[in-house]
Amino acid sequence: MAVYTHVPAEEIDAFLARYDAGRLVSAKGIAEGVENSNYLLETTGADGKGHRYILTLYEKRVDEADLPFFMDLLDHLGARGCLVPRFIADREGKRLQQLGGRPACLIEFLTGISVTEPTAAQSQAAGAALGQLHRAAEGFAGERRNALDIAGWHDLAAKCGDHFDDIAPGLGQRVADELAYLDAHWPAGLPRAVIHADLFPDNVLMLGDEVTGLIDFYFSCTDIRAYDLAVTHSAWVFSNDGAHFFADRSTALLAGYQAAHGLSDAEQTAFPILCRGAALRFLLTRAYDWINTPADALVTRKDPLAYLRRLDFYAQTAPAELLRA
Numbered sequence: 001m002a003v004y005t006h007v008p009a010e011e012i013d014a015f016l017a018r019y020d021a022g023r024l025v026s027a028k029g030i031a032e033g034v035e036n037s038n039y040l041l042e043t044t045g046a047d048g049k050g051h052r053y054i055l056t057l058y059e060k061r062v063d064e065a066d067l068p069f070f071m072d073l074l075d076h077l078g079a080r081g082c083l084v085p086r087f088i089a090d091r092e093g094k095r096l097q098q099l100g101g102r103p104a105c106l107i108e109f110l111t112g113i114s115v116t117e118p119t120a121a122q123s124q125a126a127g128a129a130l131g132q133l134h135r136a137a138e139g140f141a142g143e144r145r146n147a148l149d150i151a152g153w154h155d156l157a158a159k160c161g162d163h164f165d166d167i168a169p170g171l172g173q174r175v176a177d178e179l180a181y182l183d184a185h186w187p188a189g190l191p192r193a194v195i196h197a198d199l200f201p202d203n204v205l206m207l208g209d210e211v212t213g214l215i216d217f218y219f220s221c222t223d224i225r226a227y228d229l230a231v232t233h234s235a236w237v238f239s240n241d242g243a244h245f246f247a248d249r250s251t252a253l254l255a256g257y258q259a260a261h262g263l264s265d266a267e268q269t270a271f272p273i274l275c276r277g278a279a280l281r282f283l284l285t286r287a288y289d290w291i292n293t294p295a296d297a298l299v300t301r302k303d304p305l306a307y308l309r310r311l312d313f314y315a316q317t318a319p320a321e322l323l324r325a
């Protein structure tokens with residue numbers, strides 16, 4: 001469960017009094033997620049008919065100064081038909097608050113569930129939703145540097161240092177070798193855009209095979225657009241432990257993206273390297289969190305080795321097989 005900051009119900013009720021949102025009926029810490037503290041709020045609603053909201057307290061990697069970027073991006077995407085949650089303003093028009101000593105926002109609740117074992121049809125829908133997001137993001141004026149780019153991966157690796165080998169013998173050397181490979185081969189000149197950068201199944205809400213919401217834009221940034229597809233691929237087309245690659249999901253995800261947006265020849269050529277980068281990025285953040293998660297945090301740490309297995313797959317698989325239609 002990701003709740004790093006515990007806020008008493010009375011404080012949440014007092015916080016809600018700033019909004020036209022009704023009185024607090026219940027507040028439950030949300031089990032999913034690892035980055036921020038999230039509560040599902042049930043309120044009486046402004047009209048007395050009952051309403052749900054998400055309350056997010058920003059922790060760890062989210063810089064308060066970036067919140068206006070995320071708010072503007074979701075306004076832009078929502079206005080262009082993307083199913084994304086809006087930040088809710090209080091009666092004075094303020095969307096960013098403080099609660100429990102953390103920056104905090106009240107956010108629109110979207111219906112749907114996150115699938116844990118996606119089918120090919122759901123993977124296709126996710127690929128299409130990513131393509132639609134990329135189309136809708138065109139024209140967005142905001143920019144945000146990706147703190148988790150190659151330079152950021154080097155920083156994380158340095159911070160993990162000798163602890164890598166506590167996770168798995170030889171992991172430190174494997175990471176160093178991969179960083180050297182990516183330094184030498186990372187593509188230049190591909191189209192850059194605002195990307196989601198974390199479109200895992202737990203950040204896509206679905207009803208059956210239909211996408212009902214895209215959430216958790218707190219890693220969104222300006223980077224190579226096709227890298228976003230590589231991140232999404234790494235998250236959707238393997239078993240959770242990374243031991244099994246599902247070719248049917250991969251084909252479907254890529255087809256969904258191709259239909260909704262499309263990849264140029266240069267992006268297709270670079271795709272295997274982008275996938276290696278994506279796998280290393282999540283290996284590194286998971287390794288860092290594995291080493292540094294506070295003992296009292298209500299959070300389930302994610303396994304870094306599940307991303308080492310994906311990295312091995314991408315490094316060993318022929319590009320034609322990866323991109324097979």
Ligand SMILES: Nc1ncnc2c1ncn2[C@@H]1O[C@H](COP(=O)(O)OP(=O)(O)O)[C@@H](O)[C@H]1O
Nearest residue numbers: 030032033034035036054085108109110215216
């Ligand atoms: N707008 C929303 N509507 C419905 N559920 C949400 C919404 N935002 C977050 N959630 C729920 O909270 C969980 C954690 O949110 P997320 O933003 O992924 O957290 P974190 O940033 O900590 O990873 C999600 O998996 C989802 O179940």
Ligand SMILES: N[C@@H](CCOP(=O)(O)O)C(=O)O
Nearest residue numbers: 033034035200216282286302
């Ligand atoms: N998707 C990342 C962790 C970030 O957590 P999320 O709940 O915001 O997706 C991973 O799986 O390592």
